[in-house]
Amino acid sequence: MSLPVARPDPRESRPRPRRLRQHTNPLAFQGAREPPDWHAVMGGPPEELEIGFGLGELLLARAAMRPSARILGIDVRWAYVERCREALARLDRPLPHLHFLHAEGTLCLREWLAPASLRHVVVYFPDPWFKKRHHKRRIINATTRGLLVRVLRPGGLLHVATDQQMLAAEIMELLTATDGLRNEMGPGRYAPHAVLGARSGREADHAARGHRIWRLLFRRTGSPA
Ligand SMILES: C[S@@+](CC[C@H](N)C(=O)[O-])C[C@H]1O[C@@H](n2cnc3c(N)ncnc32)[C@H](O)[C@@H]1O
Secondary structure (H helix, E strand, O other): OOOOOOOHHHHHHOOOOOOOOOOOHHHHOOOOOOOHHHHHHHOOOOOOOEEEEOOOHHHHHHHHOOOOOOOOOEEOOOOHHHHHHHHHHOOOOOOOOOOEEEEOOHHHHHHOOOOEEEEEEEEEEEOOOOOOHHHHOOOOOOOOHHHHHHHEEEEEEEEEEEEEEEHHHHHHHHHHOOOOOOOOOOOOOOOOOOHHHHHHHHHHHHOOOOOEEEEEEEEEEEEEE
């Protein structure tokens, strides 16, 4: 199998930023407004999604372990997309079922992905946006929780991890009160360990420093069609 060729992107010739700002405001996202042709870029519509893949470690490892699942990563930072595409192109064993896309989570969940199409959605170490007036920039918020329910298949899983206790508690409260999701661990409980079989960059960093990680695992309710 050969690597799918991503659509040419005019930003490909942009100079690489020397330093990345700590957080990018997703509400000011200027990138794509239309989805790509899923068949052209990854052989069909995505079945697994990571929102905010950063340096892509989790998806590169997971795609190598799961050759039959079409896996999409989206991130609002073009520099990360570029780096991950380069890493993908350098692999000895191509992963044509993995695609890194420059896209914004809310738009993608609302308009680009088909209802009940995903088995897994992963949100690892989401930007915390601590100030109350910035909460709407969080990727898991009062609007996106319903969109997450929309794209997950019945039985599908939402995985969230963070090193921020307060953020974990707020996400726990929000998801617990969301129709269509059930905490896989029981009400109010965090998952004791990762179940994806691969780690994100942040996750590995925090684990190496002995930091506590709060993990949430919610299942989409309803019977699989
Ligand atoms: C703290 S990093 C975590 C990266 C990676 N998940 C990890 O665990 O190493 C958060 C990532 O989410 C991305 N991001 C934030 N809001 C987003 C949004 N609305 N849509 C897509 N990506 C987003 C950021 O650009 C950043 O790469």
